[in-house]
Amino acid sequence: MAKFGGDDLGPWSEFGTVAGMVVSRNGDDLSSSSGLGDNPDLDGLPAVTGFGGAPLAGPEVAEAVRELAPHPVPDGYDNRVDADGDGLDDDATYRGRADGGVEILVDLNGDGRTDFIGADTDLDNRVDFAGYDKDHDGDFDKRMYDDDGDGYLDRSVWTEGS
Structure with a gap:
């Protein structure tokens, strides 16, 4: 198979190289079977199910999003810091x-x-x-x-x- 965009992940690239070409040419639904067999998981990420659809979500994805999301400062937390040691509180x-x-x-x-x-x-x-x-x-x-x-x-x- 030829390389597309520097990737050589094969016909089942979850990044959509071949699937994107098929959809753009035929307007096919990606959820239909193409006759090439089961879709192997090449990268451990949630599978791509179509273009423009909502991203997949599950407990693992939700937990990852919670860890990356900003966490609020606890109510009532009030601190002053002199990070440069000049004896004055710094803007923090x-x-x-x-x-x-x-x-x-x-x-x-x-x-x-x-x-x-x-x-x-x-x-x-x-x-x-x-x-x-x-x-x-x-x-x-x-x-x-x-x-x-x-x-x-x-x-x-x-x-x-x-």
Whole structure:
């Protein structure tokens, strides 16, 4: 079989190479049998059942969507953070975490990109660990931890290449 669009997944490509050609030429319904046998699962994703139809859904898909969806900040959560250590509270954005905690995001140099992400995993208004982009290049190069739970980040780990 010839390669179409760089793929060589065969006649049952769930991405629609051959099926798309058949439908565009004949206007056939993809749910009808073509005589080529059962449709094998090549990628573990839900099968494509037609063009323009609603996507398939099931318990696995619903769970994946819940994990990717934004999580709300718990009601009543109110925290202040001084990510740059200048003694003043920084403007921060808060977002919920899948584990029930909160992430605290701060743009330290005003370029519109987050340079600090702190995690308050137990909602005690203390950052449990944080990532820093110290040179503001978009790559987080330092991770700090509050090992004793006192609210101060005591230990630093630099990433490779920083």
